[in-house]
Amino acid sequence: MAKFNVLRRPKTHEGGVGVKRDVKRELFLLAVANMVGEHTFYETAGERDNRFAQLVRSATVADPEWTARLLGWLRGSANMRSASIVGAAEFAHARTEPGMTRQVVNSVLQRADEPGEFLSYWLAMYGRVIPKPVKRGIGDAVCRLYDERALLKWDSEARGVRMGDVLNLTHPKPAEGWQGALFTHALDRRYGNVAEIPTGLPMVNAREELLAWPVERRRELFAADATPTLKRAGMTWESVAGWLQGPLTAEVWAALIPTMGYMALLRNLRNFDRAGVSDEVAATVARKLADPEQVARSRQLPMRFLSAFRAAPSLRWAWALEQALNASLATVPSLPGRTLVLVDRSGSMFYSTVSAKSDLTRADAAALFGTAIALRAAKADLVQFGTTASPVKLRAGESVLPVVRDRFDSLGGTDTIGALKQFYRRHDRVVIVTDEQHSGSTLPTSVVPGGVPVYTWNLAGYEFGHTEGRFTFGGLSDAAFGMVPLLEAGEREAWPF
Template identity: 90%
Template sequence: MAKFNVLRRPKTHEGGVAVKRDVKRELFLLAVANMVGEQTFYETADERDNRFAQLVRSATVADPEWTARLLGWLRNTANMRSASIVGAAEFAYARNEPGLTRQVVNSVLQRADEPGEFLSYWLTAHGRAIPKPVKRGIGDAVRRLYDERALLKWDSEARGVRMGDVLNLTHPKPVESWQGALFAHALDRRHGNVGEIPADLSVLHARDELMSWPVERRRELFTGDATAALKLAGMTWESVAGWLQGPLSAEVWTALIPTMGYMARLRNLRNFDQAGVSDEVAATVAAQLADPEQVSRSRQLPMRFLSAFRAAPSLRWAWALEQALNASLATVPSLPGRTLVLVDRSGSMFYSTVSARSDLTRADAAALFGTALALRAANADLVQFGSTARRVELRAGESVLPVVRDRFADFGGTNTIGALKQFYRRHDRVVIVTDEQHNGSSLPSSVVPKGVPVYTWNLAGYEFGHTEGRYTFGGLSDAAFGMVPLLEAGEREAWPF
């Protein structure tokens, strides 16, 4: 009997029959699902990160232009910070070509702490030899991103690579005289040589003035109009909390809210309620949260609105969060015909959260996206499955949040084939929202007749998949749902970038 020379079909981690993806498809799926440095149910953080780095290097060698477009899209459209930064570093390591490498590095650095993040990763992974294209790409980003407020927000002794280190390693030329003064001051801060703040840096002067006040005087600021003073000094809500050395009252939050960005307001709804912010102020915040233009500009993932909905103790935010979530799902298409939507509620989907800082699981994400797609579709059957399967009843005109909150449960194992056999009834397409870790002896896609599209929305990015000759997307962004009509029109590899 042959012991070694036999054909071995790939298996999922659950032992089900699987398919091996090509490099581009595997990289795309892992990239949009990958929270770098975080463990999943079936892979350690190191295993995932090493696989991701190797895939980026392989794709870069094979098709650098495609990989460059992927990384730019990943940061600027899919809003995946860590994966795009690691990807750009591995791109640069695999291909030391001046123009394209410089462009890729610059394209993924969109926040002032990210040049330091990039260098921290590079120094750990690849040592202190930094190629010139990498230095120039980081320098381009520094000139664009470094200002006084960025220095106050992101430069601290807690960071391994500080702004002064970035400047020392990359030597960017300042855009204007004030930025030259800022660079010099950042270098002085890094080396403990801070003297008088340069005259050009008015925000730092204003912050220095506030910090000089005795603690007992600081709360007096909020007896009048404190908003302008806080804004002038670049005081964020985090810095005010430390400055006051005590809890933030309703008066303090009321002064802070006009200076806060969209995400800061979204994540502090519980704090607003606990401090007793007035209904008038809350109504203003709610209107801003629900504004579709602000939702679009904020680029928040839909899961953040579900998280905020669960965290906020009062109901005065509920309608605004529901509207904001609906706006964030604007690209989910209204599919014609009959659609079967399967939502994976197996144990592995509950084990891993969408990120280390979130308490929302992949099961939450699956329920949210599956419900959104089903509610938008012309005629959809929504099913939750695990070891068994059950239909989720929907009513016309319902919103996503109440359905996700009230009608989904934990279903144990991952019997994808059983769910398909039970509920597929000559539908025009099938959408499966899952981590693909089925336990069957054949591919789930074999249950659905050839010619009927099967779209798998993979929320984990594992190496092996459960469909063959069909379509697989991944991650937490809703953007790829918009590809479904394109694929049905015949554009088989219509990458979203």
């Protein structure tokens, strides 16, 4: 009897039969679900981050063009910030041939604090020797991103790598004269050498004028239209809260709202209600939240709207948030025929939130995506599963958010095979939204006839999966849902970039 020369199938973390993915597929699924530095049910943050870094390095050596496209897409369409920054740093470290590094680094730096984030990671991992292509890529991003508003918002003593440090380490050439003055001032701020603010920086000067107001007089600003003054000084709602050294009243919010960004509005709905902003002011917020163009520009992950819906005390935001969520799910297709949608509600899906800044779990994300797919399909059976499985009833024209809030349960283990055996009834396709960590003795997809498409939407990116010869997507946005109609039409391109 053979002791060593036997076939051993990999196992999921739950002990079920699994599938080992190739480097590209494993990297893709981990990248679109990896918030960096955060634990999941089956992996510590260190294990997960080390696996991600190694996969990026391996993919870079094997296919640098593919890896470069992945990282640019990851920061852009998928809106995964930390993973793309770490990925670009590991790409640069693994890249031994000339070319591409500068462009990759520049492509992932999309917000003015990110050059400092990139350098913080690089210095911690690889020290102060920074290759020229990395410096140039960061420099390109600095010239594109650094302006007065960015300096006032992102440069603070709380950051380990400040804007002045970025300038010192990368030596970018200013794009215009005002940017030269900005760079000089950023360096002066970093080293405590500010004697006076250059006249070419009107916003910074306006901020200094406001900071000079006596604290006891600062609320007088809101007796009239304060919006232009706040805008000239680049005052965010956070900076106004610190400046006033007290609560933000309805009058203060009314002055701030016209210049607030989309994300700032979304996260402050509860604060608007607590302060008692008027229905007229609330209506202007709701219109902006529901505007599809604003939603697209904001690049919010769909879960943000579920989080805001749960947090907002009043119902005056509900319809705007539903419209915004629908706009953020623009690539979820309307599937023809009959579709079975399985939503994983096992314990591992509830273990951790999708990020440290979120109160939503992967179970929430699975319910949201599964419900959206089912409501848009021509005819769908929506099922939640864990140790047991049960249907989730839907009515035509229902809103996604209340369904997700009210009709899903926590269901223990991960019997994917049992759910498929119970509910698959000659459907045209199956969609499973899960972390793939099932407990069965065979692959779940073996239950479904070979000619029926099975699409797994993976929300965790673990090493071993539950599908073989079928389709696996992943992530916390809708960025690849549009692949489903293409695959069914015979297009075999596996990547959404």
